[in-house]
Amino acid sequence: MVVIRLSRGGAKARPFYNIVVADKRVRRDGRFIERLGFYNPLAKGNEEGLRIAQDRLSYWQGVGAQASPTVERLIKVAAKKIAA
Numbered sequence: 001m002v003v004i005r006l007s008r009g010g011a012k013a014r015p016f017y018n019i020v021v022a023d024k025r026v027r028r029d030g031r032f033i034e035r036l037g038f039y040n041p042l043a044k045g046n047e048e049g050l051r052i053a054q055d056r057l058s059y060w061q062g063v064g065a066q067a068s069p070t071v072e073r074l075i076k077v078a079a080k081k082i083a084a
Helices: 053-060 069-083
Strands: 002-011 014-023 034-040 051-052
Touching: 002 053, 002 069, 034 053, 051 069, 053 069
Parallel strands: none
Antiparallel strands: 002 014, 014 034, 034 051
16 A cells, blocks of 8 residues: 655754655655655744645545545645645
8 A cells, every 4th residue: 555654854853754655564764656745843934844746646645545644634734825
């Protein structure tokens, strides 16, 4: 099964997450199929905190990829940001 989930990067106590499409059996920070965007929970000021390639996201969801609960929440946040 293919899932859309977060892959952690960054330093200790400075998390940075890539939003990736990966096989469910592969470990969290392991091999992935495609990188769709990123999430920086510590973004300040003018820094971009969230970016998702909407066209690739809709493609992967169209072919059956399931998003994790956290990624679902981030997708909703990104959609609100685009609409506003």
